[in-house]
Structures are given as structure tokens and as C-alpha cells.
Amino acid sequence: MALYHPPVMVGARWISSVGGLAVIAALALAGSGCAPSTPPNLLLITVDTLRPDHLGYAGYQLPTSPAIDRLAAEGVRFERTYSQAGWTLPSVATILTGLYPGQHGAVFPGLGLGDVPTLAGLLQTAGYDTRAFVSHGFLQSGYGLERGFGHYDASVLDVGHPAKVASGEPLTDSVLAAWNSLEPPFFVWIHYFDPHYDYLRHEEWPHFASRRTDRYDSEIAHTDRQIGRVLDALEASGEAGDTVVVLTADHGEEFGEHAGRFHYSLYEEDVRIPLVIRAPGLEPGVETAVAQQVDVLPTVLGLLGVEPPEALPGRRLLPLEERERPVFMERIRPRPFRQQALIRGDKKIYRTEIVEEVPNLAEVERKSALRAGIRLYDLASDPGETRDLYREGDPEAAELLALLDQLAAMPRAEGDEIGVDAETRARLRRLAVLD
Secondary structure (H helix, E strand, O other), rough: OEEEEEEEEEEOOOEHHHHHHHHHHHHHHHHOOOOOOOOOEEEEEOOOOHHHOOOHHHHOOOOOOHHHHHHHHEEEOOEEOOOOOOOHHHHHHHHHHHOOOOOOOOOOOEEOOOOOHHHHHHHHOOOEEEEEOOOOHHOOOOOOOOOHHHOOEOOHHHOOOOOOOHHHHHHHHHHHHHHHOOOOOOOEEEOOOOOOOOOOOOOOOOOOOOOOOHHHHHHHHHHHHHHHHHHHHHHHHHHHHHHHEEEEEOOOOOEEOOOOOOOOOHHHHHHHEEEEEEEEOOOEEEEEEOEEHHHHHHHHHHHHHHOOOOOOOOOEOOOOOOOOOOOEEEEEOOEEEEEEEEEOOEEEEEEEEEEEOOOOOOHHHHHHHOEEEEEEOOOOOOOOOOOOOOOOOHHHHHHHHHHEEEHHHHOOOOOOOOOOOOHHHHHHHHHOOOO
């Protein structure tokens, strides 16, 4: 279990309170009338379509992630973290609001955030310089994710079709061009797109072959190099010791494990994501408690000393407030399916329903590899979800379904309707992210 020693203010810096010496020093300085300092900064890095089992720190054999691996060695890495929806818009919105998709409302391509607080808004109110640099059509201004950011840069979307042009390097160039103008305390969010389909081959890694998974790995390696540039800039600025760094993903990716491609399901390959947190006063380690995206916002605000909104569904992970909570996941695309899943302990109940009539159901089933039904898995003995244990009338399955229904019945927000123009719709369709 990771240990957290909250940082304390000493002079002009926040430092670890390990051993209690910093507390004594801070009290002495407070009594001497020293000027107050700024709270820790926040650097949030989200990577599109990033599976944790393709990263070196998680045991992957190819050299995909040296920069991420170094960050993991210096922070706390969570072994089992879940996406709340398995695709970009609702998942990123959950990270930025701490709410389940049904609570924040951004659950479909034409719907943005409802009237809910955001991480950027909370930190802007607390005096933070808030900036975002994003690289996905679902993250451009209009969906509500830009709320609270003083600077919101989606200009990298103009560099070219993502299936043909890697955006990670120009995105990082934009971040570094603005770096010297940051005013502490700052919150910088960067979203990298490149591991998303289509997978480009990067010649810098010629030892990767030409299979789809190899090209995917080269995209991760390319993105990792850009993340390394950002972390190097943070170090060179002298702010690394005063900055909470969070690295995570919106969702994973399917490579035929359940006959599907891309990310259409709530199977483990789609919903398992990495989560690494490095913070002042945080001892490096590995956390085995199950985490989920709703936990990110309360955890981050706790590390920064900012009061979170009331009644959030997640909990603080550092220090861990509660060992286990059920994981609830839900998505309503691709149409006509509604997928819901719940994990409690090692058991996972997964329900897929057809909730509307469509003329091309057979085509959608073929493309997505989805079928209506209820499935039950024991993730401890069957992490690949190959053995369906569901039997109607089984008491444990009934109990899990009742809990699933309870969470699914939460009060829901009305997402703001947004206009998706023809050009944006065509771009998203080409990326295989719009049904």
C-alpha cells in the first residue's frame, strides 16, 4: 500500500513532511511571518486508447514506455484501474468531473456536459492558471470540457487526418511553447491521441513489425517520447518537486479478444487503463485496490488541498479512504446497444441490451461483435473473460444484478445538445468513433 505524507509549506516551497522535521520547520517559518506560498501544481496527462498491459512497468516486453516507466517508478502505480465508459467523450468527462457518465450527461456524440462543476473550474476558482492542450474531436470546444480553462488549445486537430499524421509531436511543441508563461499554481491538461486507430508505423522503432499490434506499440512509443519531453521540461523548470503529475487513459483497445476491434465493449481489454500518480510527499509504490475514473478528481483535489464538491461517487485513493467500492460502467454506443457492467471484488456482471430498433442490426453486431445478454465472470480465475458463469436464478448473479440496477437508477443529468457539423461528423466517422 502506498503511503502519503501530505506536503507542508517551508519558505516558498511545498515539501514532504516525512519524519515530522518539515512540520517543525514549517511551524517555525509560520511564526516568523514568512509570506505564504502557492499550493502544488497539477499536470494531467491522458493518453487515448492506452492499454496498461502494453507498458513496460506492467511487464510488457517491448520498449514502448521508458518515460512512463520512470514516472511509475517515482510515483504510485495502480495495478487495476477502470474506465467508466470505454470510449473517449464520457470517460474524459468523468475524469474532469468526478461523476459517472449518467451524472454529467456527456454520453453521446451530440451531447456535452450538463450543468456540473469541473476540475478546471474548481482550480481556476482556487487561483490556478488553467490550460489544456487536446487532440481529439470529442474534446474540442463545445462539449463543455473547456469550462474553467483560461487557455484551451485544440489547434493540433488542424495538422491533418489522424490516420495519416501523428499529432503527438506538434501537440507537445504547443505545450512547450507555452511552458515559460505558466504562472504557479498551474493546472495543465494534455491529451495525446496517437495510439488511437489508425495505427501509424514510426520508423524510429524499426524493431517493431508491421502487425496491427506492433503498429499500436510504435504509436505508444512515439507518444511516450513526447511525454518524456514534457516531463523533462517540468524538471528543467524547477517545478517538478511542487507538481502533482497524473498519467492515465480514457479507455483501452480490442484486438480480437472477444472477436471485436477498436473499443466498442465493456470487456477488460476496453476498460482497463493505466493510472500513475507522482506527488510531493508521496512515497513510490504499487496500489492493488481497485480504482476507477470517478476516483481521480477527489484524489487530485485532496493532494492539492482543494475542497471537492459534495456527494461525489468516487473516493480518495491517496490516502485510501475505502479499500473497495463497486465499479460501475455504462455506455449507450454503438447504437442500438446499452451496455452496463458492475465489478465487485473479483466478480463482474455484464449486461448488454438492445434498446431501440435499427435497420442494420446484423451489420452493427458484426462490426462491434456485441450480442444482447447477461454474462458473469470471475476475474481472479478468468481474467480474459472466457468462461461465462451466468445462470438464471443464481443467487450471486441476482445480487450483482440488483446492485447494478441500483447504480444505474442514479439521478441523471441532461447533457447539453451540441451541433456536430458535417465536417466534424465525417472526421469522427473516419476515425471509427461515430456509429
